[in-house]
Amino acid sequence: MDKRQALAFLHDMLLGRRFEERCAEEYMKGNIAGFLHLYPGEEAVAVGVIHACETSDYIVSTYREHVHALVRGVPAGEVMAELFGKRGGCSRGMGGSMHLFDPQRRFMGGYAIVGETYPVAIGLGYGIAMKDLPEAVICFFGDGAVNQGTFHESLNMAALWKLPVLFVCENNQYAIGTEIHRHSAVPEVYKRAAAYRIPAERVDGMDVLEVHRATEHALQQIRAGSGPQLLECLTYRFRGHSMADPGHYRPPVEVKAHQQTDPLELALRELSLVYPTPEQIAAAGPDALLKLRQYCFDQGHLHEEGFEELERQVQDEVEAAVQFALEAPEPTLDDAWQALYCNRRGEILI
Amino acid sequence: MAEEVLIWQALNRALDELMAADEDVFILGEDVGLYGGSYRVTEGLYAKYGEWRVRDTPISEDSFTGLGVGAALMGLRPVVEIMTVNFALLALDAIINMAAKVPFMSGGRLPMGLTIRTPGGVAKQLAAQHSQRLEHTLMNVPGLRIVVPATPQDAYWQLKQAVLSDEPVIVLEHELLYFHKGPLDPTAPPPPPHRAVVRRPGRDLTLVAYSKMAVLAGQAAERLAEQGIEAEVIDLRSLSPIDWQTCVDSVARTHRVLIVEEDCRFAGAGAEIAADLTERCFTQLEAAPMRLAGLDMPTPYNGTLEAQTIPQVDDIVAAAHRLVKEAS
Ligand SMILES: Cc1ncc(C[n+]2csc(CCOP(=O)(O)OP(=O)(O)O)c2C)c(N)n1
Numbered sequence: 001m002d003k004r005q006a007l008a009f010l011h012d013m014l015l016g017r018r019f020e021e022r023c024a025e026e027y028m029k030g031n032i033a034g035f036l037h038l039y040p041g042e043e044a045v046a047v048g049v050i051h052a053c054e055t056s057d058y059i060v061s062t063y064r065e066h067v068h069a070l071v072r073g074v075p076a077g078e079v080m081a082e083l084f085g086k087r088g089g090c091s092r093g094m095g096g097s098m099h100l101f102d103p104q105r106r107f108m109g110g111y112a113i114v115g116e117t118y119p120v121a122i123g124l125g126y127g128i129a130m131k132d133l134p135e136a137v138i139c140f141f142g143d144g145a146v147n148q149g150t151f152h153e154s155l156n157m158a159a160l161w162k163l164p165v166l167f168v169c170e171n172n173q174y175a176i177g178t179e180i181h182r183h184s185a186v187p188e189v190y191k192r193a194a195a196y197r198i199p200a201e202r203v204d205g206m207d208v209l210e211v212h213r214a215t216e217h218a219l220q221q222i223r224a225g226s227g228p229q230l231l232e233c234l235t236y237r238f239r240g241h242s243m244a245d246p247g248h249y250r251p252p253v254e255v256k257a258h259q260q261t262d263p264l265e266l267a268l269r270e271l272s273l274v275y276p277t278p279e280q281i282a283a284a285g286p287d288a289l290l291k292l293r294q295y296c297f298d299q300g301h302l303h304e305e306g307f308e309e310l311e312r313q314v315q316d317e318v319e320a321a322v323q324f325a326l327e328a329p330e331p332t333l334d335d336a337w338q339a340l341y342c343n344r345r346g347e348i349l350i
Numbered sequence: 351m352a353e354e355v356l357i358w359q360a361l362n363r364a365l366d367e368l369m370a371a372d373e374d375v376f377i378l379g380e381d382v383g384l385y386g387g388s389y390r391v392t393e394g395l396y397a398k399y400g401e402w403r404v405r406d407t408p409i410s411e412d413s414f415t416g417l418g419v420g421a422a423l424m425g426l427r428p429v430v431e432i433m434t435v436n437f438a439l440l441a442l443d444a445i446i447n448m449a450a451k452v453p454f455m456s457g458g459r460l461p462m463g464l465t466i467r468t469p470g471g472v473a474k475q476l477a478a479q480h481s482q483r484l485e486h487t488l489m490n491v492p493g494l495r496i497v498v499p500a501t502p503q504d505a506y507w508q509l510k511q512a513v514l515s516d517e518p519v520i521v522l523e524h525e526l527l528y529f530h531k532g533p534l535d536p537t538a539p540p541p542p543p544h545r546a547v548v549r550r551p552g553r554d555l556t557l558v559a560y561s562k563m564a565v566l567a568g569q570a571a572e573r574l575a576e577q578g579i580e581a582e583v584i585d586l587r588s589l590s591p592i593d594w595q596t597c598v599d600s601v602a603r604t605h606r607v608l609i610v611e612e613d614c615r616f617a618g619a620g621a622e623i624a625a626d627l628t629e630r631c632f633t634q635l636e637a638a639p640m641r642l643a644g645l646d647m648p649t650p651y652n653g654t655l656e657a658q659t660i661p662q663v664d665d666i667v668a669a670a671h672r673l674v675k676e677a678s
Contacts, residue, residue: 033653034475085475085652096477096651112479113437114409147408148440175409177385183408249385333658336650 007302007310009051009208013043013264014314016067019076022318023066023083027243031325032083035112036097037064041238044263045170046071048211049138049231052219058106058128058137060121063098064170065110068140074102076317077324087335088328094339114175115148117141118167122154125163125228136164136222144175146189152196155228159196162227166218167193169232170205176241177249190232198228205233206261235263268307352503352533360502360534361391361467361523364509365429367536369399372427375513378405378414379431388433389469389528411437415444415466419452422464427513435470435484435522442487449518450493461516467509471562471612472660473525478648481656483561483613488520489590489622495519496590497543500564502532504587507540519543522589524562544588546596552582555606555673558597558623560586563610563661570666577667579674581608589619597623598630605636606673612660615643637676642669 020038027036039046042064050059050071061068069079074090082089083097090102098112108124111117121139128135145151146169158165169189173180180187193200199221203214211233218229236258240247247255355363368375376399381388383396383406396404407414411432418428432438438445445466453462470483488496495517499505505523512519541547549564550571559567564585571581582600586592601607607627609620624639645659 034477034651035480082651091651093652093655094478094648094650096475098479099477099651112477113440115440144409147410149410149412175380176388177381178406178408182384182406330654331650331652333655336647336652336655336659339650340647 005051009047009212010267010302011310011314012047012051012071013208013267014311015070015076015317016043016046017264018314018318019066019070019079019321022322023080024239024243026080026083026322032097033085034096034098035063036083036243037241038239038243039064039067039237041258041262042170042172042205042235043067044208044211044267045168045205045233045235048208048233049168049215052212052215053138054135056106056135057219058108058121058124058135059140060108060117060124060137061100061110061140062114062117062142062145063110063112064142065100065140066097069100069102069107069110072102072105072107074100074105074107076321078102080321080325081328084325084328085330086325086328087331088324092335092339093331094336114142114145115150117145118150118154121165121167122158122163125158125165126161128164129161134223136166136219139165139167141167141169142175143169143171143173143180143189144178144183146192147183151192155193155196155198155230158228159198162225164222165228166215166222167198167228167230168215169230170235171232172235172237174237174241174250176245179249188232190230193230198230199226200230200232202232202234205235206263206266208263208267236261351537352535354531355502355534356528357499357502357505357523357530357532358390358528360506361509362393362395363534363536364506365392365395366398368427368429368510368513369395369403373403374425375427375429376403376405376421377429377431378407378418380407380409380433382406382431387431389523389525391467391528392431411440412444415441416448418464418466419444419448419462422449422462422518423452423460425461425463427463427465429465429467429513432466432468434480434525435468436480436482438466438468438484445488445494445518445520446491450491453517454493462518463513463516464518465509465512465521466518467521467523469523469525469528471524471526472644472649472656475651475653475656476649477651481649483522485522485589485613486618488522489619493518494590495543495588496522497588498522498561499587500524500527500561500585502530502534503538506534506536508543508587511540511543515543522561526562527565530565544591544593546584546586546588546593548582548596548600549585550581550583552580553604554580555608555670556582556584556597556600556604557608557610557666557670558584558586558627559610560589560619561612563612566661566663567610567666569663570670573663573667574670577671579670581670592623592626594626594630597627601627601631601634605634607635607639608666608669608673609639609641610661610666611641611643613644614646615641616646618643637673640669640673642666
């Protein structure tokens with residue numbers, strides 16, 4: 001991992017965090033409406049996974065997808081404008097928070113019906129396999145979503161036909177208010193893949209380097225033609241399920257405990273100048289992490305001012321996104337009809 | 351004695367009384383237990399009746415609705431909450447192929463005391479996958495009852511009647527009505543669950559509506575009255591079966607009918623009502639029945655556009671004027 005990449009990780013995690021915090025503010029102001037599911041706490045997953053992808057890989061996501069879109073490179077202004085329901089939004093104001101689409105960047109959508117992402121992903125995977133392309137599909141889903149029938153049906157087909165799909169479970173341990181032990185007979189999601197002989201791994205989803213390493217490895221296997229893989233990232237959402245949900249069902253000690261492992265803090269620690277003890281280095285384990293740490297020390301990549309500078313930069317980006325969204329025009333009903341009949345090639349049917 | 355309550359409270363009270371009276375009544379659905387239900391309808395019931403009778407389910411709509419079918423076959427009275435009607439699409443096999451068919455396929459030998467409660471409708475900027483009603487889909491299925499309460503009293507009555515009956519009943523609730531207030535008299539004797547009511551008498555035209563549109567039709571009628579047009583407002587209360595007699599009697603008085611629905615116009619409930627009333631009252635009508643419905647478009651996220659896709663009070667008033675003018 002080089003400096004550019006290390007700092008890119010940090011930038012994207014920070015952007016994800018600040019963007020979402022700003023979304024909460026804009027929701028309170030009434031600029032964003034509807035269901036708004038925020039991502040703080042889970043940034044290491046989006047960043048670790050998507051940075052391991054090629055731009056030609058496809059991404060399929062859920063309703064908690066703003067940060068997936070940002071990391072994928074969908075301009076922050078277009079994401080924010082979509083949340084504002086504006087024509088300049090990536091779904092032209094028709095989709096909103098839960099339905100971000102950017103076909104150009106192969107961001108194939110946010111889906112709001114739990115369990116829909118798998119069939120869409122295997123469809124894309126089928127096309128890739130049929131044409132024998134070197135691409136892959138990333139399919140995001142939550143822990144609550146593994147109890148939907150489509151999970152089992154899609155994993156079976158993916159394994160049967162060796163489809164190039166990486167299933168990524170963002171296990172934040174809750175399906176709205178129901179804790180995983182109360183909704184899953186097998187709370188270790190990765191073990192479920194065994195039923196379909198899909199190789200699976202569980203990683204610390206609060207550690208961006210570990211997520212990145214695991215994703216790279218899985219994608220390598222997929223590109224080598226071995227069929228689907230599953231990655232379970234253990235993570236935690238710091239907020240409630242959505243802006244409509246304060247999340248009171250979670251014991252405060254639990255929330256506090258998870259905040260101690262804030263992925264941003266962890267990432268920053270990796271990049272800090274404090275020299276680690278040999279024990280810490282040994283405990284840190286993965287190569288990439290050691291390399292990054294060592295590299296940062298040797299090069300002095302990041303110091304206090306450098307980080308402050310990065311924060312300012314991200315803050316400006318988010319500010320610009322909000323400005324763009326505020327100034328973007330409203331869509332018209334004609335825009336809506338055009339969106340509905342976008343594939344009619346102008347044919348008018350009465 | 352009537353007291354003022356919100357619709358969710360009326361539903362909650364009905365469930366509480368049903369569960370207290372009969373141990374065979376149980377509730378299942380996502381987040382209905384510890385969390386108390388997304389719209390608070392099951393609040394407090396988990397603490398009172400325990401997890402076997404108020405069961406938090408995994409996100410597995412088709413299977414837990416099917417579980418309700420199985421339980422009903424042995425005479426239990428399951429009340430399945432499908433968090434919103436949009437997710438009921440995943441349970442259509444259990445609802446249409448099982449709940450509606452098994453009693454029939456068994457030659458009438460099996461009860462189906464299954465109640466499915468599910469909120470729907472266009473709420474506030476929830477976008478296309480979270481803003482729809484499916485009455486058109488369900489109405490076309492023989493063997494299902496569909497009730498669409500618009501007041502706390504009806505919500506209370508109809509939920510109780512649903513759970514006590516041996517038929518599968520879908521209670522289609524409206525997300526924007528849960529916090530509507532109205533009188534509830536738990537001791538008042540209920541009319542049959544499918545009986546339509548005339549909410550307001552009038553002589554110039556009949557407004558036929560249901561659920562949230564019945565509330566809007568009432569508001570439109572008041573506006574029309576100030577403008578010298580007396581609209582009779584019918585709240586259907588049930589979409590399967592439909593109480594045609596109440597509609598026919600009204601048309602005999604007013605000779606004009608405007609049907610208001612929130613769902614898409616094409617092949618919707620309004621189409622059925624218009625066609626049927628035309629057959630039944632052709633000679634009484636001074637104009638073809640008129641339909642006011644949602645646009646044939648998925649619900650856009652943008653708030654301004656969203657409002658433009660469904661009938662508003664102003665639209666009902668304008669359509670009523672058109673119909674009255676056309677017919678005179
Ligand atoms: C089929 C379906 N059922 C129910 C819902 C309502 N719902 C939205 S999110 C959610 C919980 C999903 O939890 P999980 O998959 O763990 O994802 P997370 O929100 O934790 O990221 C539920 C029940 C839905 N959107 N779709």
